Amino acid sequence: MAADLVRGLSAPTIALIDPGDQGSLEADLYAALLVGRRLLRHPLVRSILPDLYTAIPREPALAEAMRPGEMAREKKVKALIDRAIARGELRADVDRRATTDLLIGPLYWRIVVLGERCDRRQLKQLAHMTAAAIAAGGLAPD
Amino acid sequence: MAADLVRGLSAPTIALIDPGDQGSLEADLYAALLVGRRLLRHPLVRSILPDLYTAIPREPALAEAMRPGEMAREKKVKALIDRAIARGELRADVDRRATTDLLIGPLYWRIVVLGERCDRRQLKQLAHMTAAAIAAGGLAPD
Numbered sequence: 001m002a003a004d005l006v007r008g009l010s011a012p013t014i015a016l017i018d019p020g021d022q023g024s025l026e027a028d029l030y031a032a033l034l035v036g037r038r039l040l041r042h043p044l045v046r047s048i049l050p051d052l053y054t055a056i057p058r059e060p061a062l063a064e065a066m067r068p069g070e071m072a073r074e075k076k077v078k079a080l081i082d083r084a085i086a087r088g089e090l091r092a093d094v095d096r097r098a099t100t101d102l103l104i105g106p107l108y109w110r111i112v113v114l115g116e117r118c119d120r121r122q123l124k125q126l127a128h129m130t131a132a133a134i135a136a137g138g139l140a141p142d
Numbered sequence: 143m144a145a146d147l148v149r150g151l152s153a154p155t156i157a158l159i160d161p162g163d164q165g166s167l168e169a170d171l172y173a174a175l176l177v178g179r180r181l182l183r184h185p186l187v188r189s190i191l192p193d194l195y196t197a198i199p200r201e202p203a204l205a206e207a208m209r210p211g212e213m214a215r216e217k218k219v220k221a222l223i224d225r226a227i228a229r230g231e232l233r234a235d236v237d238r239r240a241t242t243d244l245l246i247g248p249l250y251w252r253i254v255v256l257g258e259r260c261d262r263r264q265l266k267q268l269a270h271m272t273a274a275a276i277a278a279g280g281l282a283p284d
Contacts, residue, residue, distance in 0.1 A: 050192040053255045098248070098267050102275070105247030106240070113195045113250065125240050125279070132278030133244070133271040 025084040025134065030127035032080060033107055037118060040111045049112055077103060084134075095137040102133050167226040167276065172269035174222060175249055179260060182253045191254055219245060226276075237279040244275050 019031035039045055056063045077100050084090040106126060110118050118126070161173035181187060198205045219242050226232040248268060252258050260268070 047196075050196050050255075053257075054189075054192050057257060095267055095271070098264065098271055101248035101252050101268070102244070102271060105249070105251035106243035107247070108255065109247035109250050110243050113192075115195075115199060122240065125237055126243070129237070129240055129244060129275040129279045133275035136274030137267065137271045 021083055024087070025080075025089045026127050026131040028080045028083060029103065029130050029134075030124055032076070032103060033123045033127055033130075034120075036104070036107050037111065037123060040107060046112055046115070073104075074100070081134075090135060090137075094134060098137055099134045102130055102137075106130075163225055166229070167222075167231045168269050168273040170222045170225060171245065171272050171276075172266055174218070174245060175265045175269055175272075176262075178246070178249050179253065179265060182249060188254055188257070215246075216242070223276075232277060232279075236276060240279055241276050244272055244279075248272075 019028070019035055022028045022031045040049075052062065052066065056066070078096070080103075081090065081094060081096055081099060085092050085094070107118065110116050161170070161177055164170045164173045182191075194204065194208065198208070220238070222245075223232065223236060223238055223241060227234050227236070249260065252260050
């Protein structure tokens, strides 16, 4: 039943998460964070998302139902990174996995875990800082 | 009862989270991420933490019990930022709230939410990228 609910929520969610090209990496990140905030602060999403992720290891049908949403998210992040590489803002070998964690993690932590707010000024600051992190992600660590 | 459990876990957790001065912002971040990973990937922590945060709005006693741990975490992040300012690596007006979200969020997302691994090379890369993000956090967004 939870799997049906998740499947039913997936289509509109996927449609929501496509702000498209905003002209720069930082602007693309800000647009993605705006969309992410709209999604994560929805009371239904905020209240069930942690439980869904907790239940996944115990319920394969749930993992299956969430896959289209996860794949859509990965595709959008990939498109955002590819646009930045095409613009010359990022090196082609940028760390895509760390980029995804840095884009999603701080917002998820603030809104879903802590249940706190994040206004537009703070989102803009987060986009600015995340862009700097991603730009540094093409460099190999020591 | 959940509150008692949390209080019982707090003391050793607080003792754990103090890697101290490692000589640079990036090295301090890496040390903090190593300690955070050790804590977050503990099976007990991983399995109860999302539920604890979900339950807080409904149970004031739980919020009260978690406060010493939260305050200890805030104090450690503050010390890490203060050391970087003293070294001249960060401006004094760095965004402390965004810094905290960027330090904790990506690791929490990867280990607790997705249940995935993060090896030392990836932690080092995350420290490198997070240091760049924090350094950019002293600048006012447009």
